[in-house]
Amino acid sequence: xxxxxxxxxxxAGGRPIIDEIALDVVEHEFLGIVGPNGSGKTSLMALMSxxxxxxxxTVALAGRSLRHFTRREIARRIAFVEQQAETAERITARQAxxxxxxxxxxxxxxxQAKDDDIVDTALAExxxxxxxxxxxxxxxxxxxxxxxxxxxxxxQPEILFLDEPTNHLDIHHQLGLLDxxxxxxxxxxxxxxxxxxxxxFCDRIAVxxxxxxxxxxxxxxxxxxxxLADVFRVDAAVEADGNGNCLVRYARPGTVKExxxx
Amino acid sequence: xxxxxxxARLGFVLxxxxxxxxxxxxxxxxxxxxxxxxxxxxxxANRLWDAGYAVDPIDEGIVWNYRLSRAIVACCCGVTLAxxxxxxxxxxxxxxxxxxxxxxxxxxxTGAVAVAILGFGAGMLSLSLGxxxxxxxxxxxxxxxxxxxxxxxxxxxxxxVAGSQLFNAITSxxxxxxxxxxxxxxxxxxxxGNLSGVRWDDAWLAVPAALLGLxxxxxxxxxxxxxxxxxxxxxxxxxxxRRVQAVLISVAALMTAVMVSIxxxxxxxxxxxxxxxxxxxxxxxxxxxxxxxxxGAVFMVVADVVSRTIIPGQVVPIGVITALVGAPAFALILIxxxxxx
Numbered sequence: 001x002x003x004x005x006x007x008x009x010x011x012a013g014g015r016p017i018i019d020e021i022a023l024d025v026v027e028h029e030f031l032g033i034v035g036p037n038g039s040g041k042t043s044l045m046a047l048m049s050x051x052x053x054x055x056x057x058t059v060a061l062a063g064r065s066l067r068h069f070t071r072r073e074i075a076r077r078i079a080f081v082e083q084q085a086e087t088a089e090r091i092t093a094r095q096a097x098x099x100x101x102x103x104x105x106x107x108x109x110x111x112q113a114k115d116d117d118i119v120d121t122a123l124a125e126x127x128x129x130x131x132x133x134x135x136x137x138x139x140x141x142x143x144x145x146x147x148x149x150x151x152x153x154x155x156q157p158e159i160l161f162l163d164e165p166t167n168h169l170d171i172h173h174q175l176g177l178l179d180x181x182x183x184x185x186x187x188x189x190x191x192x193x194x195x196x197x198x199x200x201f202c203d204r205i206a207v208x209x210x211x212x213x214x215x216x217x218x219x220x221x222x223x224x225x226x227x228l229a230d231v232f233r234v235d236a237a238v239e240a241d242g243n244g245n246c247l248v249r250y251a252r253p254g255t256v257k258e259x260x261x262x
Numbered sequence: 263x264x265x266x267x268x269x270a271r272l273g274f275v276l277x278x279x280x281x282x283x284x285x286x287x288x289x290x291x292x293x294x295x296x297x298x299x300x301x302x303x304x305x306x307a308n309r310l311w312d313a314g315y316a317v318d319p320i321d322e323g324i325v326w327n328y329r330l331s332r333a334i335v336a337c338c339c340g341v342t343l344a345x346x347x348x349x350x351x352x353x354x355x356x357x358x359x360x361x362x363x364x365x366x367x368x369x370x371x372t373g374a375v376a377v378a379i380l381g382f383g384a385g386m387l388s389l390s391l392g393x394x395x396x397x398x399x400x401x402x403x404x405x406x407x408x409x410x411x412x413x414x415x416x417x418x419x420x421x422x423v424a425g426s427q428l429f430n431a432i433t434s435x436x437x438x439x440x441x442x443x444x445x446x447x448x449x450x451x452x453x454x455g456n457l458s459g460v461r462w463d464d465a466w467l468a469v470p471a472a473l474l475g476l477x478x479x480x481x482x483x484x485x486x487x488x489x490x491x492x493x494x495x496x497x498x499x500x501x502x503x504r505r506v507q508a509v510l511i512s513v514a515a516l517m518t519a520v521m522v523s524i525x526x527x528x529x530x531x532x533x534x535x536x537x538x539x540x541x542x543x544x545x546x547x548x549x550x551x552x553x554x555x556x557x558g559a560v561f562m563v564v565a566d567v568v569s570r571t572i573i574p575g576q577v578v579p580i581g582v583i584t585a586l587v588g589a590p591a592f593a594l595i596l597i598x599x600x601x602x603x
Contacts, residue, residue: 075500
């Protein structure tokens with residue numbers, strides 16, 4: 001299932017936050033969205049997943065405008081994991097994942113054994129099966145994040161949106177989680193902070209700057225020293241390894257300039 | 263943790279009416295003159311089916327005309343306040359939300375008093391309608407104020423306090439300006455939350471309101487669950503957030519308004535009962551809503567019995583009893599909430 005954004009605009013306080021973006025998400029690809037703070041990553045994800053309606057332009061899911069879908073129809077196809085979704089409710093880990101079945105159930109179609117199996121599988125996939133009975137507030141940030149992913153998986157979507165999914169995780173779990181998401185036959189759109197993770201896992205990277213799409217393509221084509229300097233305002237060297245992957249090596253702020261001065 | 267088995271649910275469905283009937287029977291039996299339970303049963307049978315049991319007509323009159331209608335209204339009041347509390351706590355994601363604390367009851371009082379004294383129409387339905395309008399206006403004003411006051415769970419509670427004060431002041435103004443001394447005394451007593459003078463007419467309004475509220479809330483149980491991680495998360499789970507909020511807040515306002523127009527504003531029930539029910543059965547709304555409704559009903563019948571018997575020869579307004587239980591509970595929730603965060 002594909003998503004096409006055409007001329008999408010979203011404003012806040014009269015200022016365009018997303019400015020005329022056109023972007024196609026291809027079936028089964030892992031698309032990374034990168035950009036500095038405030039570049040519009042979260043807004044773009046919310047627009048493309050139908051959580052917000054654009055002020056201009058259209059977002060189409062499999063060729064049909066999102067406006068013609070009900071919220072429920074969208075939620076059966078698209079799951080969204082927010083940056084930091086918290087609760088003060090005394091729910092268990094399992095109950096948090098069970099929420100993912102919501103778009104598939106209604107007041108008249110009750111919970112079934114099948115739903116239990118889907119929740120069990122989702123918990124196991126993020127390595128949280130043994131935590132099922134634990135209360136939400138006793139879990140660490142990383143454990144909570146994995147449960148959010150499990151909830152999204154329990155939704156059985158075709159497209160998964162992740163907003164900085166690895167924020168609270170240690171490096172082992174960061175890589176593990178991205179690898180897990182990557183290994184599913186899903187279309188994934190993920191806002192990522194770590195450019196090296198983006199390079200490692202993404203098929204394509206979209207670079208946002210001040211609400212505009214400034215670059216789109218394979219990691220080694222997009223992650224260039226010029227782009228890093230222009231968009232992220234960092235000095236960095238980009239190295240290619242033998243497998244066609246690339247690695248960003250940042251320079252300490254000021255060091256390059258000093259060299260120039262010498 | 264698996265969901266409660268079907269047998270547990272069936273057990274609740276069977277037990278709930280029995281518990282309700284037992285509560286109603288006790289509500290009808292206990293009072294200044296205590297009446298035996300079998301006399302209560304016979305009186306009800308006489309009235310319902312012309313059973314023709316030999317019962318003292320005075321006892322039968324007390325049971326049927328006075329205590330039973332009162333107990334039924336108390337039940338409905340408990341159901342609606344508890345449901346309103348559950349709904350508001352879930353939608354606002356605030357453990358302290360309740361129609362009384364958020365000023366919805368105060369707004370409803372103002373609406374009802376405006377109708378009663380300034381005389382926009384007359385009769386029970388228009389009183390409830392006035393209360394409904396007042397409740398919605400109050401909630402609208404308070405959410406607007408809370409949004410301006412900034413984020414954080416405290417904002418809407420503070421806005422509710424401000425709103426309550428404002429609407430109570432308007433109510434007092436209307437009463438002092440336009441009511442005669444006798445009206446004023448009656449209204450002040452009613453405002454404290456009071457089941458005296460409740461009759462069958464009131465029950466015929468309260469029962470449908472409670473049943474309608476219960477049905478609408480149960481229909482939205484999953485939607486309420488989906489709000490666990492906030493409105494954005496609910497939307498991503500396929501919930502039409504605006505529609506669900508509009509429907510459920512209107513229903514909560516309607517239930518509160520109907521009860522305020524009958525018994526005045528009774529505080530803290532909507533706060534305490536949902537928390538007690540959560541301790542019993544957890545946070546799933548499919549279970550939490552019916553258990554809260556039942557607990558609220560029983561609690562209110564008991565509170566009414568206490569209010570009639572705690573001081574011999576006098577009836578304490580039921581709002582005083584609920585506040586005596588509710589205010590300390592409010593404090594406890596406040597303290598525990600700090601630990602959770």
